[in-house]
Amino acid sequence: MKKILLVCAAGMSTSLLVNKMKKHAEQMEEDIEIIALPVSEAGTMIAESDIVLLGPQVRYQKSQVESMAGDTPVAVIDMRDYGTMNGEAVLEKALQLIK
Known part of the structure; x- marks a missing residue:
């Protein structure tokens, strides 16, 4: 099973995308x-995920998330x-990046 984590500001609009x-x-x-999780809670699930996708509204936090993500x-x-x-x-791109 592949696991995809979407990260956004509050998790509302991203839930629709999920x-x-x-x-x-x-x-x-x-x-x-x-x-989908807000940035403040993302650290709890990153280790279990195959890829982390950031919503455009939190792209400025990419380096912070990358530091938590390690090899993910x-x-x-x-x-x-x-x-x-x-x-x-979005799903097709995520699957390409996982491979």
């Missing part, structure tokens, strides 16, 4: 766990994909 990503994962018949890849979600809640595109 739902769309999960729907796409089901269509792909992939076993993927996707969760950290990427910023494309602003257009985030704004349009394109769960398919």
